[in-house]
Amino acid sequence: MFAQSLIRRTGQGWKLLVGWLTSALGLVLLALIVGGVLRTNTPAATLGLLVLGVLVGAGGLTWTAVSVRCVACGERLVWRTIRTYGWADWLPQLLAIRDCPRCGGTS
Ligand SMILES: [Zn+2]
Numbered sequence: 001m002f003a004q005s006l007i008r009r010t011g012q013g014w015k016l017l018v019g020w021l022t023s024a025l026g027l028v029l030l031a032l033i034v035g036g037v038l039r040t041n042t043p044a045a046t047l048g049l050l051v052l053g054v055l056v057g058a059g060g061l062t063w064t065a066v067s068v069r070c071v072a073c074g075e076r077l078v079w080r081t082i083r084t085y086g087w088a089d090w091l092p093q094l095l096a097i098r099d100c101p102r103c104g105g106t107s
Pocket of ligand 1 (some may be wrong): 070071072073074075100101102103104105
């Protein structure tokens with residue numbers, strides 16, 4: 001399925017990987033702070049790390065949503081797929097896209 005995907009054919013799979021790794025890094029950072037593994041000397045420093053974790057995680061999600069685009073028309077393919085199919089089904093639907101749902105572009 002992924003071999004025929006528009007994402008793969010346009011060489012944008014790395015953007016998904018970068019977004020997911022960044023989001024995972026944010027989640028790991030939050031888990032380490034909340035779990036008490038990563039400790040600081042002041043509440044302000046702990047709050048700062050929490051904010052950093054949220055920003056890193058949200059940055060990864062945002063990166064994924066806006067960076068994967070149709071080469072022909074610039075449609076944000078991840079964002080469009082999330083809006084259309086919801087959070088539960090967006091990934092398989094995204095990987096099944098063979099042409100742009102907006103302009104019909106195939107590369
Ligand atoms: Zn397009």
